[in-house]
Amino acid sequence: MARKNSGTARKIFLFILVCAAGVAVWMGGCDKIASKFRSKLKTQPAKKERVARRAPPGTSVSGPKLAIILDDLGNDKEAAEAVFALHYPLTISVLPYHAHSTEIAEEAQQRGLEVMLHLPMRAVANETPEAHQLEPGMSSDAVARELKGMLESVPTATGVNNHEGSQATTDAKLMAELMPLLKQRDLFFVDSRTTAATVAFEAAEQAGVRSGFRNVPFLDDVQDVAAIRKELQLAMRGAKEKGAAIAIGHPHAETLRALKEELPRAEAEGVRLVLVSELVK
Numbered sequence: 018m019a020r021k022n023s024g025t026a027r028k029i030f031l032f033i034l035v036c037a038a039g040v041a042v043w044m045g046g047c048d049k050i051a052s053k054f055r056s057k058l059k060t061q062p063a064k065k066e067r068v069a070r071r072a073p074p075g076t077s078v079s080g081p082k083l084a085i086i087l088d089d090l091g092n093d094k095e096a097a098e099a100v101f102a103l104h105y106p107l108t109i110s111v112l113p114y115h116a117h118s119t120e121i122a123e124e125a126q127q128r129g130l131e132v133m134l135h136l137p138m139r140a141v142a143n144e145t146p147e148a149h150q151l152e153p154g155m156s157s158d159a160v161a162r163e164l165k166g167m168l169e170s171v172p173t174a175t176g177v178n179n180h181e182g183s184q185a186t187t188d189a190k191l192m193a194e195l196m197p198l199l200k201q202r203d204l205f206f207v208d209s210r211t212t213a214a215t216v217a218f219e220a221a222e223q224a225g226v227r228s229g230f231r232n233v234p235f236l237d238d239v240q241d242v243a244a245i246r247k248e249l250q251l252a253m254r255g256a257k258e259k260g261a262a263i264a265i266g267h268p269h270a271e272t273l274r275a276l277k278e279e280l281p282r283a284e285a286e287g288v289r290l291v292l293v294s295e296l297v298k
């Protein structure tokens with residue numbers, strides 16, 4: 018009798034156990050469905066495909082980092098679309114007052130790319146001046162006025178780098194007028210280093226602006242895919258040696274093709290591609 022009773026108890030216990038497991042599996046499934054639905058809800062309003070910002074598998078968060086800025090966007094919508102189609106966390110720097118400056122700046126931000134104002138500054142040769150650019154000798158009011166207008170044209174900019182500027186960035190007075198304005202607006206600054214005599218980075222640091230500078234060669238001084246791939250490899254090596262590298266290129270077809278071919282290798286080599294705001298200090 019006692020044996021029979023204990024057998025029944027065991028059966029009931031097993032039955033409860035099976036039921037509990039069933040309920041757990043069912044709830045887990047529900048949870049999965051719910052979370053799928055939640056994530057669908059979250060992603061639904063953003064129609065544009067966003068760039069994944071998570072580190073790819075196999076790369077360490079503390080490993081070498083590479084930020085790539087693509088300058089001179091603003092004129093060419095197709096070039097911007099080609100950059101978006103790469104689906105890498107790239108930073109684009111947009112020239113103000115060009116045909117598609119605002120549109121490109123806004124779309125890039127929606128897609129999860131970082132946007133900078135590509136601030137035109139006087140070059141020594143001044144061969145291709147922009148309609149609006151910073152000139153040595155400008156009053157601080159004029160600098161403030163120019164910056165305000167340019168930022169209205171590139172409204173999603175979170176930082177600034179210089180376009181040209183081989184003369185303007187050597188002008189300590191002009192740089193000392195600009196940098197506090199960036200600080201006020203909580204914009205970071207990257208010195209494109211278009212001349213070795215630049216004082217822009219020092220001026221930014223002095224004004225307490227989060228800043229950095231291009232610390233590897235320009236990617237596409239020579240517009241040839243093989244040459245640009247070599248520069249990208251140099252940039253990756255630079256990132257490994259220095260811990261972090263900021264590279265600058267342009268949205269030329271050759272540059273974009275070289276990026277497409279070379280960037281998967283960066284990931285495989287453990288160099289993490291990041292937005293430039295991650296590297297400014």
Ligand SMILES: [Zn+2]
Nearest residue numbers: 088089180181
């Ligand atoms: Zn430029």
